[in-house]
Amino acid sequence: MSKVAMIGGPPTQSSEGWLKPMFPITGRAHYFEKEFELPALDGQGVAVSWHSLCGIDAISTGKMPMFDAGNWVRCKRCEQQIEGRSAA
Ligand SMILES: [Zn+2]
Numbered sequence: 001m002s003k004v005a006m007i008g009g010p011p012t013q014s015s016e017g018w019l020k021p022m023f024p025i026t027g028r029a030h031y032f033e034k035e036f037e038l039p040a041l042d043g044q045g046v047a048v049s050w051h052s053l054c055g056i057d058a059i060s061t062g063k064m065p066m067f068d069a070g071n072w073v074r075c076k077r078c079e080q081q082i083e084g085r086s087a088a
């Protein structure tokens with residue numbers, strides 16, 4: 001199999017959607033929803049708490065932004081959650 005480069009999008013402006021945190025570097029894009037903002041520990045702006053449909057928590061800051069998913073592979077568990085929502 002050839003290795004396909006995963007290209008993330010720009011830092012997101014969305015509060016919900018298919019997103020890719022800066023860490024971990026590898027992995028998949030998850031469907032994240034913005035939970036709340038809090039003052040960043042380094043004093044630079046705000047940090048944002050995110051929660052994915054499959055249960056992953058992530059924090060983004062100005063230095064470690066949340067990115068649009070680009071062509072990252074999407075998490076299967078998040079996709080199932082979305083299908084469950086639309087079927088309900
Ligand atoms: Zn997920």
